[in-house]
C-alpha cells in the first residue's frame with residue numbers, strides 16, 4: 001500500500017456506462033448494461049480495490065476507463081482533462097462541473113497521449129503474451145508503437161532495465177514466453193506495461209492465475225513499483241484478502257452498479273450496504289476472537305442476468321431488507337459519512 005499522494009484526483013470517472021448490444025431474437029438486440037452509470041475517483045498514488053461477484057462488470061469498468069472500449073456514455077477526466085477518442089460521440093459537457101468552468105470541451109486529452117500515461121495488466125499471463133515473439137520484443141512493443149526510442153541500442157537498454165526492474169534475468173531477453181513459469185510470465189506482462197512509463201495502471205486480477213506461493217511475491221512487487229514510480233492503481237481482484245492488503249480504498253460493484261466505496265479498513269470493519277456485508281463476511285479473519293464474533297451472512301440466490309436486471313436497486317431480489325421503495329427507484333450513490341459512499345435506500349435503518 002502506498003503513502004497517499006495529494007488529494008487531487010488523478011482519475012475521475014463520471015457517470016460511465018458501457019452497454020453491449022446482444023442478439024436476443026430475430027433482428028432483435030438488447031443492450032447488456034455491463035456498467036451502468038458508475039462514478040468514482042482515484043487519487044494520485046492511491047490504490048483503489050474493485051470487488052464484486054463474477055460478471056458484475058469489474059473488467060468492463062477497467063477497460064472502459066482506459067478507452068479500450070468506447071464508453072456508451074459518461075466521461076473519464078484524467079488529471080483535469082477529459083479523455084476523448086477521435087471518433088467518440090459522447091457529449092462530454094453533460095458531465096462538466098462548475099470546477100471545470102461548466103465545459104470540458106476546451107480541456108481535452110487525446111487518446112494517443114492518454115495511452116502513454118495509462119496501461120493495463122491482465123489476469124492471464126499465458127494468453128496475454130504473443131507466443132511467437134521474444135520477451136524482448138514483447139516488452140518493447142509499446143515503445144515501438146509510441147516511437148519512444150531513438151535507436152536500437154536505446155530500445156535494448158530500456159528492455160534490459162525493465163526486465164531488471166521486475167526481477168527477471170535480463171540474459172533471458174531472447175527467449176520466448178512459453179519458456180517461463182506463470183509468475184515470470186506475469187513479470188514479463190508487468191515489464192511490458194511499465195515500458196511507456198505509465199502513471200495509472202488497471203490491474204485486472206493480476207495474481208488470480210498464479211500459485212499462492214508466487215502471488216505474494218508479485219503483490220509485493222506491485223507495492224514496490226508503486227512506491228518507486230509513484231503509480232496509481234485500480235486493482236481488480238476477487239480474492240478479498242489480496243484486495244484488503246493492497247488497497248487504500250475499496251469499491252464494491254453489483255450488476256453494473258457501484259454499491260459502496262470507503263477506506264479499506266472502514267469497509268471491512270463496518271460495511272453499510274447489505275451486499276458488502278455478505279461479501280465481506282466471507283473473508284477469513286486471522287484473530288479467533290473476532291472471527292467467532294463475526295458471523296457469516298450467506299448471499300441468497302443467484303445474481304440476476306444483466307440483460308434482465310431488476311427494477312430499482314439491482315440487489316433488492318437478494319436483499320433481506322428490501323421494501324417497495326427499493327423496487328421503485330435506484331438509490332443514489334451518496335456520501336453518507338465522510339469518504340464513505342453507499343447506494344441503498346435502507347442504509348439509515350439497517351445500520352442504526
Ligand SMILES: Nc1ncnc2c1ncn2[C@@H]1O[C@H](COP(=O)(O)OP(=O)(O)OP(=O)(O)O)[C@@H](O)[C@H]1O
Pocket residue numbers: 020022032033034052053054055056057058059060061238306
Ligand atoms: N464484449 C462483450 N460483449 C457482450 N457482453 C459482454 C462483453 N464483455 C463482458 N460482457 C458481459 O458484461 C458483464 C460484465 O462482464 P465483466 O467481464 O466486466 O465482469 P467481471 O466482473 O470482470 O467478471 P469476472 O469476475 O468473471 O472477471 C457480464 O454479463 C458479461 O457477460
Ligand SMILES: [Mg+2]
Pocket residue numbers: 058059060
Ligand atoms: Mg473480469
